[in-house]
Amino acid sequence: MPGRLPASAAVFRPVRTRNAFEETVERLLQAIRLGVAAPGERLPAERELAARLGVSRVTLREAIRAVADAGYVESRRGRYGGTFVAEDLPSLPRPRRGATPTGAELEDVLTLRRVLESGAAESAAARSLSPAERQHLRGRLTGVAEVPRGEEAEYRRRDSRLHLAIAEVTASASLTTAVADIRTKVNELLDAIPLISANIEHSNEQHRTIVEAILSGDAPAARAAMDEHVGGTAALLRGFL
């Protein structure tokens, strides 16, 4: 019978985890934390954003209000107005929501993360990229490398943005979505541990290797490089949690 097996849990999982308001808040924060909306940038206009998110303008506005109250965005009225990401983002007002994740939860995230990100790197390398795509990748790579020391939050955003860019150049929208989601979860885990500058330099080295492999169309190398990269993060997280 379809009792409590994992497959049953997967199919009969909740249809709606949060309500529309909460989901919308999460999305806005996700956009900011993944660097998809960078500090100072303008979000799409409310009417458009509401349509894209599939929620009513009322609900979106409530969510924006909440995110604005927390200091992440700021709204300006009038033509050429809009909702802008704050230049100085709040520094992790995350009060360790819930206890540290259980070992199983951690492994769950890390497993999916490895599958998705290594798969994305391989898939990206297997395609023949357009000049625009190649430039996009290179741009994100230098973007991460250029972050000055101490700017940990900015580093994390650009790091996320590079990983997202790799998923983007696979040309698979659903893979990109999946990577964005798992990346959000990984970031939440990373926020709980200190960021060591030696790790950053090592990461940048690995980023370069990964992007080079993708750009040269070497799929196995891209996978291997990404595997090593996410393996490092996994070891770090397992150590601290």
Place this chain on the structure above:
Amino acid sequence: MPGRLPASAAVFRPVRTRNAFEETVERLLQAIRLGVAAPGERLPAERELAARLGVSRVTLREAIRAVADAGYVESRRGRYGGTFVAEDLPSLPRPRRGATPTGAELEDVLTLRRVLESGAAESAAARSLSPAERQHLRGRLTGVAEVPRGEEAEYRRRDSRLHLAIAEVTASASLTTAVADIRTKVNELLDAIPLISANIEHSNEQHRTIVEAILSGDAPAARAAMDEHVGGTAALLRGFL
């Protein structure tokens, strides 16, 4: 600005695609089509299922009603009653909803599918499986192999169930969920093309290779075998669509 880039589309994608009723119907059908709920089996009681799906009993009942009207399930009252999957399932009353998918949509699904399923096979092989898990895998493998000729729908369900079992033994709930979802999409594509018996035998061969690699803990071999397997399906689909 966060304009129309893929990453932006991923983060600002709709929060709620369908309404609760439609989502619930989809889940019930997914359970049946993936073989998670086999013909003749009883679904969880309404009160429990509603809780698991995170919808009200009213909504769940409406969904069950719809699925029952379509001939997929049957409800019986009284103690030891319940909602049972029909012994004889309707044969694809799917009237080609929408035109055939565009090339990009097809590639999107196939890309994510390859990433997830090959990654799952590799992850499964990399773990040390418990006796119960090993038996589970073997059972699903023989289950597919035993389907008599002509029972195409049953074959597809058991095939799905095997692929799901591989995801299950990775012990990653979110990977299992992701595989279940992509498998549902793949099945929809497969329903549009004829099932050739030569392909079935070839598939069974590949299934055996995959499971053997997983059981012997050979992660690279498991990935390679799954890669080849999903590659075959991909070629088939590209040819027909």
Place this chain on the structure above:
DNA sequence: GTGCAATGGCTCAGGGCTGATCCTTTGGAG
């Protein structure tokens, strides 16, 4: 300077969904 288009701010009727409660049916336990 004036007009105006684009944007955020606000309100309200109504539909969808929930959560609670009670009813009805059924078949095994005693």
Place this chain on the structure above:
DNA sequence: CTCCAAAGGATCAGCCCTGAGCCATTGCAC
């Protein structure tokens, strides 16, 4: 035979959310 627990069947008040509309503000184009 009777009881009753477990399951489906049904109803209703009320909240969440939508969709539509209108208002207020702003700064460029002319």
